Every structure is written in structure tokens, then in C-alpha cells.
Amino acid sequence: MDNLSARIISKIDRDRTHGASQLAIMGLEGLKSFAGSWQGDRVKEFCEELQLLIEALRIVRPSMAAIANLVERFQYQFEFLYSGTLDEVRASAIEIAEVLVQDTTDASAQTARTMAGLINDHEVLMTHSLSSLIKSVLGLVVDKSVHVVVTESRPGNEGLLLAEYLSTKAIETIYITDAQVGLWVPKADKIVIGADTILADGAVVNKAGTYLLALAAREHDIPVYVGCESYKWSKVSKDQVALEEMDPDELQMPPLDGVLARNIYFDITPAELITAWVSEQGVEREW
Amino acid sequence: MDNLSARIISKIDRDRTHGASQLAIMGLEGLKSFAGSWQGDRVKEFCEELQLLIEALRIVRPSMAAIANLVERFQYQFEFLYSGTLDEVRASAIEIAEVLVQDTTDASAQTARTMAGLINDHEVLMTHSLSSLIKSVLGLVVDKSVHVVVTESRPGNEGLLLAEYLSTKAIETIYITDAQVGLWVPKADKIVIGADTILADGAVVNKAGTYLLALAAREHDIPVYVGCESYKWSKVSKDQVALEEMDPDELQMPPLDGVLARNIYFDITPAELITAWVSEQGVEREW
Numbered sequence A, B: 001m002d003n004l005s006a007r008i009i010s011k012i013d014r015d016r017t018h019g020a021s022q023l024a025i026m027g028l029e030g031l032k033s034f035a036g037s038w039q040g041d042r043v044k045e046f047c048e049e050l051q052l053l054i055e056a057l058r059i060v061r062p063s064m065a066a067i068a069n070l071v072e073r074f075q076y077q078f079e080f081l082y083s084g085t086l087d088e089v090r091a092s093a094i095e096i097a098e099v100l101v102q103d104t105t106d107a108s109a110q111t112a113r114t115m116a117g118l119i120n121d122h123e124v125l126m127t128h129s130l131s132s133l134i135k136s137v138l139g140l141v142v143d144k145s146v147h148v149v150v151t152e153s154r155p156g157n158e159g160l161l162l163a164e165y166l167s168t169k170a171i172e173t174i175y176i177t178d179a180q181v182g183l184w185v186p187k188a189d190k191i192v193i194g195a196d197t198i199l200a201d202g203a204v205v206n207k208a209g210t211y212l213l214a215l216a217a218r219e220h221d222i223p224v225y226v227g228c229e230s231y232k233w234s235k236v237s238k239d240q241v242a243l244e245e246m247d248p249d250e251l252q253m254p255p256l257d258g259v260l261a262r263n264i265y266f267d268i269t270p271a272e273l274i275t276a277w278v279s280e281q282g283v284e285r286e287w
Helices: A003-014 A020-037 A043-060 A065-081 A086-117 A132-140 A158-168 A178-187 A210-219 B003-014 B020-037 B043-060 B065-081 B086-117 B132-140 B158-168 B178-187 B210-219
Strands: A124-127 A147-151 A172-176 A190-193 A204-207 A224-227 A259-261 A266-269 A276-279 A282-284 B124-127 B147-151 B172-176 B190-193 B204-207 B224-227 B259-261 B266-269 B276-279 B282-284
Touching (some): A003 A020, A003 A043, A020 A043, A020 A086, A020 A132, A086 A132, A086 A224, A124 A178, A132 A224, A158 A172, A158 B259, A178 B178, A178 B210, A178 B266, A190 A210, A204 A210, A210 A224, A210 A266, A259 B158, A266 B178, B003 B043, B020 B065, B020 B132, B043 B065, B043 B086, B065 B086, B086 B132, B086 B276, B124 B178, B132 B158, B132 B224, B158 B172, B178 B210, B190 B210, B210 B266
Parallel strands (some): A124 A147, A172 B259, A259 B172, B147 B172
Antiparallel strands (some): A276 A282, B204 B266, B276 B282
């Protein structure tokens, strides 16, 4: 793999603050910048190296179906244009990536609008972690005088970034530890979460802690809405999905003999805990 | 209130690392040291000041019934000995406190032995926060080759103190964020927790996050055992109990306009999520 490809993969691999949609767009932008800056002169070589980058992007973040799905769409469309001069092939790759980025952005925007439409004036909303989609949704309901309960989302504390955003939008926000979720769910009108992947049966892969939030919500009859653009849907089942584990040093545990820190980033919320799945195609109440 | 009494109350008020049993013993020791070091010469005045300390101890940590219960036992026994010389009254107060400390210690030790008896070889145990009782239980099962999953327990990270203890005992331990609880419960054989208070209907007041652990445990049919010496039992219902809130600065959120950090320390786990209550009187499977 060439240097640029390695940098693209490494950046997505190390990222801890962006959700699946943003990293998927980062992957498409990576394909575009690879195509635009590749230094060789043979079409075959260009396609082979592009293929290596595609393969690496498909597996770099296995808990996020969006990346693999969008890269596969790129690959599918690109293979029809395999012939031609290097300039033609290069231009095609760039155009396909650009169109997919636009489609992705449009799908997110439409999903956010649909989700915002489900929120009523003065509601108390609760979320977990940082989802670019939920950020957009909350930005769209500024005039509805909602209140938002935000969790820290250890170990990365992405919840703090969301709280910072809500502060700039003058949305009244409560910031709590992940352990307090059970105390605040009964005060919420709705739970709104993003997703890294929707599994074949509708189960939701999202930041660890989402499952506990959804369990508490069911206990108190609080509806759980998941924002999940169609490019996040996967054919994979819960037994096949890889839940990424990150560096245990993120927990900042001092070294202790016989004690192992673990840092699994994602958990699975079964479909029966979800009230509705919201995508650019509308609101589904059954999967 | 005199200086010593104020120091005793302040110490218990500010403590973030000891559980209800240890703080209750600290309260009894406080009564003893007050009695031993009081400088006046009139019995009436001694009793009045002791009464002020008792009243302050009863309310200093409202989520921990153990402190009020043991202080009330002290008061009940002391009132029978209200007459006599100052030296006699002083000696009685000291003796009552000493006997109650011993009773409390004995009850905890018996509860720990009973709870340890419920644990089988090679089991995976999971707990939340730091309970002196659970620490004793785990110390008693060192020979059973158990594995323990310990949560950080934000914001105080008392789980780290438990992990340090388990390390010294060479008990294999996994240390996780509170948000990962749902990922690890299915791997556990038993959940073992302490309690700050047992409410009138058997519900458990314990460190925030316990409720989520118990919800996940029911979902996966993992039994939940609560260690609760009888001095932790309360006649208060869940609508009457005060869940203490601590300094929100413990969350270390930078100042943000419109964002309020909240730091409620305890939550309530309903009785239907508890498999058995273990005390010095034995194992109860229904409350």
C-alpha cells in the first residue's frame, strides 16, 4: 500500500471522536484524494493500488457497516469503468466518490429532518455518545425548547463534545456520568440515538452503554428512536459482527498484577428495545 | 456543636471512598471519641451536646440507613443510663459505642461468610463500586479461583481501589468502564453487590449504576445477590428516600453556558431485580 493510502487508513483507524457516517465520508474522500494524487502512469497499476485501499477501508473499522457499505458501492460502480486512459479512469473514480459523498450527506440530512419531525415542543431528550446525525437533529429543533440529557460516554468522553455543541445552540443540557443513566431515563420523553451499524435483524451496534440506556428506557416505557441512514444497514448477524476493542490505556488504569483493563467500544441493542428506525426512507416501527 | 463533633460530621460528609458500614462505624467511633474527650463538667450539658452529635449523624448521609440505624440504637440504649456522675455517663456512652461497633463488625463478618458460601469454584463474579462487605466476601473465596469483573464506578473510580485489593489477593480481575456493563454481564455467573440502604420493600439503594447492572443481569438470567446486614434495613420507601447528590465538579466538566453537570451518587434497584438478600440472619429469596 502506498504512503497516502496508509495515512488514510491510519487516520480512520485512530479516530475516536467521529461516528460511522463521518468516517465513511472520510473513506470516500480518501479514495478521491488517492485517485487525484496517484503518481504512476499505468491504468492497471492504478486500479490495483486503488483496490488495495478499498480492501483496507472495508475492514479498518469492523463495527461500522457504513464504511464498508459505501466503499462497496464505490467498487461496484467503478468496475464498470475499468477501461480507458489513466486520466479517464482517474476522473471517473473522483466523480464516483464525489457523488457518493453527496448521496451520503443528503441521506443524513433527510434522516435528520425526519427525526426532528418526531420531536415535540418542550420535550426532554436523552442520548448517548456523539452522533453527527443526532447533532444535526438537535440543531434542527432549537426552536422547540427541548432539554437534552447527555452522557459522558467514557472513556473518550465524546458526550462533552455534544454538550459543547448544545451550549453554542443555547439548548438546556444536563451532563451526567454513564452510571447515572437509570436515574435520568424516567425524566425523558424520548431517547434519540445514532448507530454505527444496523444488523440484519434490526439490532443496533452503537457506542458501549447504548444497550443499558435502551434497557432502562423499556423499563419506564420511554420510546427509543434510532437514526440509521440506509448505508448503515448490514446483512451481518449479531453472532458475526466484530465489536471493536480499543487501547485499554484509554481507561488510565495504573498497572496492576492480575488486573486487565478492557475497552470494548460498542455494544448491541436488540431490535425489541427499539421503538422506531428512522432513515432517509422514513420511519419504520418494525424491522 | 463543638469542634470535635463538627470534625466528625465533616469527615463523614466528605468521604467518597467508604461504604455505609464503614461510615456507620466511623459515626460510632465518633460518639465514643466525643464521650472520651469532652471537656465540660456537667452531665446535662454532656448529654445535650452528645444529642446534637447524634442528630447530626442521623442526617449527614441520608442515602445510608446504616448510619442513622446504628446511631439510633446508640441513642435508645444510652437513654436508659441518663443519670449518674459524669464519669459514669461518659463510661456508659463509650461502652455502648464499643459494643455496637463490635456487633456491626460481627454482623458484617457473618454476612460475608454466608455470601462467600454461595460462590462456587471458578465462577465469574461481577460487582459495581466498592463495598467493604464484597471486599471481605472476595477475600474469603481466594481459594475458589474466581474471576471478578470490576467497574470503574465514575466519578470517584472506587472500582480501582477494589481492583488494587484483588490484585494483592492474586484474584484474576477485569476492569471496565461503567458503560461496558451490558457487554460483560452475559459472561458472569453471579452479580454480587453491597448496599447503602435496603428500603421497606426490599429495593436496594447503592452506588449509581447498580440499577443498570441489575437490569442487564435479569435480561441474561444472571442472579443478583445483595449483601445487606440488618443494620442497613430501613422503613423508608422509595418515594421518601433521599438520593444524595455530590459536587458536580467531580465530573470535571469545563464551564459551559446552559449545561449543568449532575452527580447523583445513588440509584434504586427494585426488589424484583434481586435474587437474594444476604445478611447475618441468612439468605432471603423473597423480601
